[in-house]
């Protein structure tokens with residue numbers, strides 16, 4: 001049995017709860033074990049039961065009351081994360097790029113207490129990556145974060161696991177669906193930047209305060225995570241050279257069109273580059289992709305360009321990336337158990 005505790009019960013927390021409920025057969029068939037939710041908390045409430053909580057009940061209570069639990073959340077969260085019995089923390093609280101909280105404290109406490117962590121939260125990783133990965137290694141547990149970059153687009157695990165034998169020279173791509181939607185609509189419909197942004201807000205792609213997306217902060221956080229995780233650099237999001245898309249007007253879009261090009265917000269990371277900026281991309285090029293999709297081109301020494309495209313956000317898309325990390329931990333635990341068994345025989 002793999003016991004999980006869920007920190008944050010918003011869009012992603014509810015998505016992964018649904019997935020855990022619906023994928024029990026897969027867990028049993030592939031690993032002979034179940035995943036059990038033994039705790040969940042949001043800003044004000046919590047639910048705990050060492051014998052397992054009913055995912056459907058958690059979801060319906062959140063829907064009906066706005067709270068995941070019936071009791072107020074513990075005043076000492078660190079104690080809760082240290083003293084509760086569980087194997088893995090699913091950390092899905094909001095991204096905060098000022099100090100990484102509350103995710104940073106949640107992740108640090110769980111890792112220090114010898115628990116695996118799977119997260120979609122960019123803040124702690126874009127600010128304190130090295131410290132947290134070293135903490136995980138010291139405590140012989142895993143910190144996995146596929147969902148933090150590109151949602152369902154598997155760029156981190158693909159680069160680190162399947163392309164393990166490759167020398168990766170660079171990764172470049174579109175890591176923010178909201179900006180891509182805006183630039184795409186400006187080109188296709190001839191909209192002004194403000195009009196396209198309003199449309200993105202009405203459709204729920206952009207926040208009321210869109211600066212995190214359109215000033216390139218979100219892309220910069222993701223690039224910093226890629227730089228740390230794949231290029232073994234030690235950077236934070238503020239090390240990223242960053243230009244957003246606020247300055248892109250209809251004239252720039254038409255000038256690009258005259259050269260048969262489009263403007264895209266492109267992030268690029270390598271051993272010596274770390275930059276996100278609007279770039280001219282030839283129409284029809286892979287990076288000229290439209291809509292809210294994300295794309296990453298991984299430039300390798302043997303396989304050449306490996307390109308992944310996928311949905312960068314959304315309840316089920318993000319849950320899918322979290323699930324891939326949960327399964328990777330299952331697989332690793334299974335390998336560890338088999339190795340111990342062989343050693344005993």
Ligand SMILES: NC(=O)c1ccc[n+]([C@@H]2O[C@H](COP(=O)([O-])OP(=O)(O)OC[C@H]3O[C@@H](n4cnc5c(N)ncnc54)[C@H](OP(=O)(O)O)[C@@H]3O)[C@@H](O)[C@H]2O)c1
Nearest residue numbers: 008009010011012042043092093094095102120121313314
């Ligand atoms: N949504 C996506 O498509 C997506 C994609 C990739 C990555 N992510 C990342 O995944 C994380 C979760 O995103 P989301 O869309 O699920 O956000 P969300 O809908 O805003 O949910 C956040 C949840 O965290 C809870 N929370 C806030 N402060 C807390 C605290 N101090 N202690 C405990 N819980 C707290 C909130 O509680 P209340 O419900 O009580 O307010 C809420 O349940 C973020 O870091 C985000 O950047 C999201």
